[in-house]
Structures are given as C-alpha cells and as structure tokens.
Amino acid sequence: MNEPLNRTNTFSVNEQQIQKWLTDEEGCLAFLFHKRWPQGFHCPYCRWQHQQLPPSRTVICAHCGHPSSISTNTIMHGSKKALSKWLLAIWWICANETETSAKNLQRLLKLSSYQTAWTWLQKLRMAMGTADNTACHGLVELGCAPVMPAWEKPNQALVVAAAETILPAGITGRIRMTTIERLEPSAINAFLRTAVTAGSSVFAPGLPAYREVAQEGYLYVVDAPTQNPHRAEQLIKSFEIWLNKVHRGGVALKHLQLYLNEFCFRSNSAMLPNMEAVFNLLLEGVLAHKPKPYRELVSTRIAKETS
Structure with a gap:
C-alpha cells in the first residue's frame, strides 16, 4: 500500500x-x-x-x-507507457545534443513503433518552448532572416530572433526565436511582447518594419553595418547550420518552430548550473504544456506556444 x-x-x-x-x-x-x-x-x-x-x-x-x-492535461496525456520511459526520454534529450533522432529514441526505449518515438520527440520540443519562456532583457539585438531546411529546398521560412548582449564582455546571453509569415510591424510587435521585457534597449537593422515599430516606443533602431552581420542574424544562420547538420535537413517547414524551441532551449539551458537543473526545467514544461494529439502534430503548422 x-x-x-x-x-x-x-x-x-x-x-x-x-x-x-x-x-x-x-x-x-x-x-x-x-x-x-x-x-x-x-x-x-x-x-x-x-x-x-x-x-x-x-x-x-x-x-x-x-x-x-x-498525466492528465500534460504533454503526456493519454500515454499508457511506463513513467520511467518518459523520465528516461526527458533525461536523454537533455543530455544529448547531436543524436536526438526518433530512431535513436525508439531504440533506447525499446518502442515497437517509430511513430510513438517521433511523436514523443515533437512533444518534448513543444515542452521546451513552454519551459524556456523567460524573455530577453537589458541590451537586446533583434534581427530576421530566412531559413531553408535542406529537405524542403527551395522553400524557406522567415525567422525573427532576439539575443541579449551581456556587457562588458559583449557575449550572447538569452535568446528567443520564432517563425513569422512576413517581416512587418505587427509581427515584430507580437514577438517583442513575449520575447523582450519592457524597458529593454533593443537594436535592429534600419528597415521600415523596425522603424514603424520604433515609433510605438518598442525599439531604438540603428543600421547594422553590412561588413559586420547583425548578431541576431548570425544566430539564425547558426540555427540553420545546426538544423541541417544535427537533423540532416529532415524537417518540414510546418514543424520548424519545434526545432527553434529545441535550439533556444539548448542555448539558454547552457547557463544552468548542471544537468539536473536542465532536466527539471524541461520536466516543468512537460507537466505544464497542454495535451497535443498526434493528428494535430502532423496536420497543421506548429506555432510558438507558451502554455
């Protein structure tokens, strides 16, 4: 008992x-x-x-x-698998940066279905977005660039990124990234509301979309020299390289946000003291994220979620 x-x-x-x-x-x-x-x-x-x-x-x-x-009302909702398998999967994805494929997870957990392994990985990437939702603050650089997964060439998606600059060293701190349909003020405004805290000093390229946002009090806009690529745009390029190296380009554009979640989670969690802290952070996301049925995972574009 x-x-x-x-x-x-x-x-x-x-x-x-x-x-x-x-x-x-x-x-x-x-x-x-x-x-x-x-x-x-x-x-x-x-x-x-x-x-x-x-x-x-x-x-x-x-x-x-x-x-x-x-598991009710969590990302594990409806799962009949042993809880130990979920905990092992969470630890495994936190501890491994380059071999997080559905095939490897299927082998690790001895799952009979590849579909189950793929679904679990996508759900864990959703949970990463929920867990890693602290906004950037202080001095923040903003930028936007296209991303082209090798699997969907020549199709591409627009990604907007925010990156903290930690002074005096000038190193990159927290990052936030999301997909947008078009580079326009409404999209930038929506991103800033969730990705950057009020009162931060935000620097961006001197493009019309950013200038119009600046008039609403969100940004201080500067032109980024062409010979010195913007930090945020470099970050997006690093994501594209990581995507095509680690996941070998096998990513559909409709799922791109999930991989942005993973990339940001890994970058930001590197600032945590140890692997236990990383594990506990992701577990918080697993328990806080609402259920997501398989049919929704495969049929629609995944948007940025924070709950």
Missing part, C-alpha cells in the same frame, strides 16, 4: 537515478507526483486540494469524484 508522500523529501536526479528508475515505477510515480503537486493533489476539474493523498497514477477526487491521471 502506498504511503503518504513526505513533502520534506528532496529528489536528486542524475544518470544513476535515471537508471535506477528504469526498474522502479513506484519511485518514478512518487517523483512525478511530487513535481506536479508539491503541495498535495490539486484536482484539475473542481480545483479541490487534497494534501494527504499518497502518490498514485490515477487519483479519484474525494470532492467531485472525478478520476485524474498524473
């Missing part, structure tokens, strides 16, 4: 713990239960809180009687 969760417990995650969890589903359950409901089970239907319920994969709310899975 499950014991009530001791909320003074601290869960340390490392490679050895992940390997241990592969044969300890109850340990995985206790860990995820604590991560999702640190103050006790909170019913997603009636909002009632039960502080003394023990960890369980399915919980029946004593107030409204509605059953709830630990």
Whole structure:
C-alpha cells in the first residue's frame, strides 16, 4: 500500500537515478507526483486540494469524484507507457545534443513503433518552448532572416530572433526565436511582447518594419553595418547550420518552430548550473504544456506556444 508522500523529501536526479528508475515505477510515480503537486493533489476539474493523498497514477477526487491521471492535461496525456520511459526520454534529450533522432529514441526505449518515438520527440520540443519562456532583457539585438531546411529546398521560412548582449564582455546571453509569415510591424510587435521585457534597449537593422515599430516606443533602431552581420542574424544562420547538420535537413517547414524551441532551449539551458537543473526545467514544461494529439502534430503548422 502506498504511503503518504513526505513533502520534506528532496529528489536528486542524475544518470544513476535515471537508471535506477528504469526498474522502479513506484519511485518514478512518487517523483512525478511530487513535481506536479508539491503541495498535495490539486484536482484539475473542481480545483479541490487534497494534501494527504499518497502518490498514485490515477487519483479519484474525494470532492467531485472525478478520476485524474498524473498525466492528465500534460504533454503526456493519454500515454499508457511506463513513467520511467518518459523520465528516461526527458533525461536523454537533455543530455544529448547531436543524436536526438526518433530512431535513436525508439531504440533506447525499446518502442515497437517509430511513430510513438517521433511523436514523443515533437512533444518534448513543444515542452521546451513552454519551459524556456523567460524573455530577453537589458541590451537586446533583434534581427530576421530566412531559413531553408535542406529537405524542403527551395522553400524557406522567415525567422525573427532576439539575443541579449551581456556587457562588458559583449557575449550572447538569452535568446528567443520564432517563425513569422512576413517581416512587418505587427509581427515584430507580437514577438517583442513575449520575447523582450519592457524597458529593454533593443537594436535592429534600419528597415521600415523596425522603424514603424520604433515609433510605438518598442525599439531604438540603428543600421547594422553590412561588413559586420547583425548578431541576431548570425544566430539564425547558426540555427540553420545546426538544423541541417544535427537533423540532416529532415524537417518540414510546418514543424520548424519545434526545432527553434529545441535550439533556444539548448542555448539558454547552457547557463544552468548542471544537468539536473536542465532536466527539471524541461520536466516543468512537460507537466505544464497542454495535451497535443498526434493528428494535430502532423496536420497543421506548429506555432510558438507558451502554455
């Protein structure tokens, strides 16, 4: 019989713990239960809180009687796979930068279906966008450039990027990137509202789309010298190189935002102290992101999501 969760417990995650969890589903359950409901089970239907319920994969709310899975309303919603497989997948994608293919994940988790592995990876990339949603601030450079996945040449997509400049060293700090339909003031405004904090000093090329935004008080516009490519545009070029090297260009344009999520998550999480912090950040995104059915993953363009 499950014991009530001791909320003074601290869960340390490392490679050895992940390997241990592969044969300890109850340990995985206790860990995820604590991560999702640190103050006790909170019913997603009636909002009632039960502080003394023990960890369980399915919980029946004593107030409204509605059953709830630990994966309800998360990116794992509807999954029948062992929780240990999800934790291993999250650790694996955090720890590996160059071999994150669906084939490799299928082999690692011993999944019978390639479709399941591909779906999990796309969902984890969605969760990266949810987890890594802190806006850039301070001195921020803005730019836009086309990206052309090798698989869809000569088709291309426009990507807008924001990059912090950390002084006095002048190194790049946090980055944010998203796809846009056209380089126009409305698209830049929408990006700035979520990607850059108010009061930041934002520098961009002296193009009409940016100048019109500057009139609304969002930007201070400067012309970037042609012999010194803009930091944000260099960042977009680095993304395109990474995309075609790591993922070998096998990316549909409608899924490009997911790979932007991954690229930004990896860049920004490099500033975290250790792999456990990276794992916990992505896990927060997994638990916070709303469910996404497979049919939606394959049929429509994926937009930037923050919830």
